[in-house]
Amino acid sequence: MRDQPPPSGLPLERTAGGPPFMTCCYFDHNATTPVAPEVLEAMLPLLAEDFGNASSIHHYGQRAKHHLETARRRLAALIHGDPNGIVFLSGATEADNLALFGLVRYAPGPDRHVVTTTIEHPAILAACDQLEREDVQVTRVPVGSSGVIDPGRIRQALRPGTVVVSVMHANNELGTVQPIAEIARIAHEAGVLFHSDGVQALGKIPVDVEALGVDLYSITGHKVYAPKGAGALWVRKGTPLGAIQFGGHQERDRRPGTENVAGAVAFGAAAAWLSVNAATEAARLAALRDRLESGMIAKVPGASVNCASAPRTPNTSSIAFEGINSEALGIALDLKGFAVSGGAACSSGAAQPSHVLTAIGLSPDASRSTVRFSLGRSNTAGQVDELIDAVAISVSRLRAIAPAGKVHA
Amino acid sequence: MPDPRPSSAAAGDEAAAQDLVAVAMSGGVDSSVVAALLKESGSPVVGLTMQLWNQRRLPELSTAAATGRCCSLDDVYDARQVANQLGIPYYVLNFEERFEQQVVRPFVDEYLSGRTPIPCTLCNNFLKFDEFLATAGSLGASRIATGHYARVLQDPASGRWLLLRAIDELRDQTYFLWGLTQEQLSRTLFPLGELRKAEVRELARRFGLPVAEKGDSQEICFVPNGDYAAFIDAYSRENGIEPAATRGEIVSTEGRRLGEHGGVHRFTVGQRRGLNIAAGEALYVIATDPLSQRVIVGRGDELLRSCMEVTGVNWVAAEGLNEPARAEVKIRNKHAAAPATVLPSGDPSRAEVHFDDPQRAVTPGQAAVFYQDDQVLGGGWIA
Numbered sequence: 001m002r003d004q005p006p007p008s009g010l011p012l013e014r015t016a017g018g019p020p021f022m023t024c025c026y027f028d029h030n031a032t033t034p035v036a037p038e039v040l041e042a043m044l045p046l047l048a049e050d051f052g053n054a055s056s057i058h059h060y061g062q063r064a065k066h067h068l069e070t071a072r073r074r075l076a077a078l079i080h081g082d083p084n085g086i087v088f089l090s091g092a093t094e095a096d097n098l099a100l101f102g103l104v105r106y107a108p109g110p111d112r113h114v115v116t117t118t119i120e121h122p123a124i125l126a127a128c129d130q131l132e133r134e135d136v137q138v139t140r141v142p143v144g145s146s147g148v149i150d151p152g153r154i155r156q157a158l159r160p161g162t163v164v165v166s167v168m169h170a171n172n173e174l175g176t177v178q179p180i181a182e183i184a185r186i187a188h189e190a191g192v193l194f195h196s197d198g199v200q201a202l203g204k205i206p207v208d209v210e211a212l213g214v215d216l217y218s219i220t221g222h223k224v225y226a227p228k229g230a231g232a233l234w235v236r237k238g239t240p241l242g243a244i245q246f247g248g249h250q251e252r253d254r255r256p257g258t259e260n261v262a263g264a265v266a267f268g269a270a271a272a273w274l275s276v277n278a279a280t281e282a283a284r285l286a287a288l289r290d291r292l293e294s295g296m297i298a299k300v301p302g303a304s305v306n307c308a309s310a311p312r313t314p315n316t317s318s319i320a321f322e323g324i325n326s327e328a329l330g331i332a333l334d335l336k337g338f339a340v341s342g343g344a345a346c347s348s349g350a351a352q353p354s355h356v357l358t359a360i361g362l363s364p365d366a367s368r369s370t371v372r373f374s375l376g377r378s379n380t381a382g383q384v385d386e387l388i389d390a391v392a393i394s395v396s397r398l399r400a401i402a403p404a405g406k407v408h409a
Numbered sequence: 410m411p412d413p414r415p416s417s418a419a420a421g422d423e424a425a426a427q428d429l430v431a432v433a434m435s436g437g438v439d440s441s442v443v444a445a446l447l448k449e450s451g452s453p454v455v456g457l458t459m460q461l462w463n464q465r466r467l468p469e470l471s472t473a474a475a476t477g478r479c480c481s482l483d484d485v486y487d488a489r490q491v492a493n494q495l496g497i498p499y500y501v502l503n504f505e506e507r508f509e510q511q512v513v514r515p516f517v518d519e520y521l522s523g524r525t526p527i528p529c530t531l532c533n534n535f536l537k538f539d540e541f542l543a544t545a546g547s548l549g550a551s552r553i554a555t556g557h558y559a560r561v562l563q564d565p566a567s568g569r570w571l572l573l574r575a576i577d578e579l580r581d582q583t584y585f586l587w588g589l590t591q592e593q594l595s596r597t598l599f600p601l602g603e604l605r606k607a608e609v610r611e612l613a614r615r616f617g618l619p620v621a622e623k624g625d626s627q628e629i630c631f632v633p634n635g636d637y638a639a640f641i642d643a644y645s646r647e648n649g650i651e652p653a654a655t656r657g658e659i660v661s662t663e664g665r666r667l668g669e670h671g672g673v674h675r676f677t678v679g680q681r682r683g684l685n686i687a688a689g690e691a692l693y694v695i696a697t698d699p700l701s702q703r704v705i706v707g708r709g710d711e712l713l714r715s716c717m718e719v720t721g722v723n724w725v726a727a728e729g730l731n732e733p734a735r736a737e738v739k740i741r742n743k744h745a746a747a748p749a750t751v752l753p754s755g756d757p758s759r760a761e762v763h764f765d766d767p768q769r770a771v772t773p774g775q776a777a778v779f780y781q782d783d784q785v786l787g788g789g790w791i792a
Contacts (some may be wrong), residue, residue, distance in 0.1 A: 349461035350503035
């Protein structure tokens with residue numbers, strides 16, 4: 001049925017128990033990715049053989065430490081930064097929280113202020129909500145319909161007490177790439193630190209922390225074919241970042257807790273693959289993304305691509321299907337074996353309205369009708385064509401079925 | 410490489426998709442057993458939970474005792490666990506906005522205007538058997554199944570879909586289901602209608618369901634501990650409605666002022682508690698008047714009514730009523746249906762009911778359901 005088997009080892013066998021395994025075409029790589037074969041191979045020895053605690057002085061510990069430091073260098077090489085700036089931690093939520101709280105709590109003054117945007121990930125937005133409860137002022141700069149922040153608006157938001165500006169590198173729902181080099185320059189001109197959440201940029205567009213001029217940069221492994229639970233915050237030397245957790249001396253006191261060596265090694269292996277292959281893969285994905293978008297527009301009436309003309313990551317496509325409930329479309333596609341994102345899930349697993357789509361000025365109806373397709377290593381042109389057909393059928397079925405007759409009441 | 414698409418619930422397989430049944434799973438024992446029974450019968454099944462209300466929304470109502478209510482994370486967790494155990498696909502649908510529009514707000518408005526609404530009926534009419542049915546249909550499920558205790562049969566002679574009382578009369582829920590249209594009944598399965606609750610629990614144990622010993626849910630799922638007055642106060646405050654606007658006088662049926670009350674929504678017809686009036690005899694709420702914000706109280710025998718008007722009538726067993734019909738009429742969930750004559754009016758959505766014997770506490774806003782033996786003839790709202 002498919003023109004070639006998925007290259008990255010998608011687990012196709014049912015696990016015992018759990019939901020039935022129905023998905024065969026995975027179009028949700030912005031949510032997470034499978035562990036790539038070369039990554040799995042690199043990390044497995046760290047689980048049972050080189051299992052030592054990287055802080056231990058014996059050989060077990062030394063071997064673990066060696067692998068950890070190799071991973072650190074590989075990751076630093078991918079983002080063109082100083083390896084000593086890499087702080088391994090559990091993922092980007094922790095990285096974002098460490099960046100914000102680790103800067104703001106140690107900043108002097110009663111008028112501490114943070115600038116961010118309305119399209120950030122909840123790891124930033126909810127952390128900012130908490131900062132406000134701790135008497136820190138927060139400015140959330142709005143974004144226009146392009147889905148791209150105007151750096152001038154960031155400049156206007158700066159105040160004497162501004163500690164840090166945090167703007168994501170690429171948006172998870174739209175794929176829009178933010179002008180963070182310019183924003184970093186504006187922040188630095190005012191003597192303000194700059195943090196960027198680079199989760200959705202890493203591996204998709206070139207990341208060079210020196211060229212971009214960022215002071216702190218959050219990344220995570222599970223978006224780039226490493227397992228969940230391994231992330232990093234890159235911190236420029238001299239940045240006044242304090243700890244927000246307390247315990248041992250790991251990660252130069254910036255992140256106490258025994259290192260997830262296997263996770264870090266996996267992240268390092270993923271980085272090594274990306275250092276060689278990212279550009280080629282990005283070009284392949286961009287072609288697939290264009291095929292997907294032109295196919296949807298041609299075959300599905302009322303389909304329109306959000307933020308199509310903005311600079312975007314090559315793998316992400318946010319498409320509104322007029323009059324369709326994206327939650328139902330997402331489920332209908334899942335039942336056919338296509339995994340897409342019909343909206344961010346709340347704690348129960350139900351879809352909730354997207355703050356990002358609202359922020360770019362989509363009407364509630366347009367927002368509710370938007371589905372995100374995010375491509376990755378497993379996707380092929382044949383899968384994309386199958387997806388387009390499945391969407392066309394599901395959309396016409398969803399449009400055909402009107403709600404049942406209203407009762408008297 | 411094997412094709413991982415399942416043979417059972419594959420909606421890609423159009424023939425199988427025709428039989429796909431969507432089970433409304435609340436996480437309780439009843440709907441869990443429904444899912445298990447259908448799965449056992451070989452039907453392709455998809456489990457869906459309607460997320461109706463955010464239980465953390467009105468924090469002042471949260472108490473330790475209020476956990477495990479409808480739509481709590483625990484219930485979604487339970488439903489998902491059951492679905493996973495059965496190996497059926499499972500999803501949570503976000504119906505919060507519709508639930509608030511169609512059920513919660515009308516519930517509050519009705520109380521504030523002196524009536525005693527039944528949110529479960531509104532939920533059935535506007536969510537479970539309307540939006541939910543439509544959503545299920547759009548996913549390829551032509552039929553839905555719920556854990557309601559009721560029976561649906563097609564009359565072979567007339568072709569009409571009939572709604573019948575459950576075998577377990579203590580659990581019968583037809584009082585909340587009278588609003589179902591023929592189209593809705595034709596697409597609905599009530600697998601528990603032929604079972605008693607004890608049998609359902611036994612089945613849950615036999616299937617090894619993790620919810621087999623879970624307690625029954627309370628009547629109004631979004632109101633913690635049944636304290637609807639506290640809910641209405643909290644919801645009103647959240648929405649900027651001043652509860653004090655519903656304060657008023659307590660008066661006798663002769664118009665004599667007997668005291669004051671904290672809001673008409675705290676009172677329902679037939680209520681005795683909470684009046685705080687020292688009187689020689691027991692006093693009951695006879696009526697509430699939303700315009701004057703008065704609560705009218707009187708003796709027990711003043712609660713008796715021998716006739717009432719019913720609006721918004723939905724006829725189930727027949728297309729309508731051409732002549733007076735004998736029926737047993739139920740005027741609240743715990744009421745023993747009373748013999749009466751149902752009289753048609755020129756408007757098919759209205760009917761008049763004359764009870765053989767006067768009935769206590771005929772309450773505006775509650776439903777009246779007309780039964781002929783086990784069959785639901787129709788039902789509507791007490792005017």
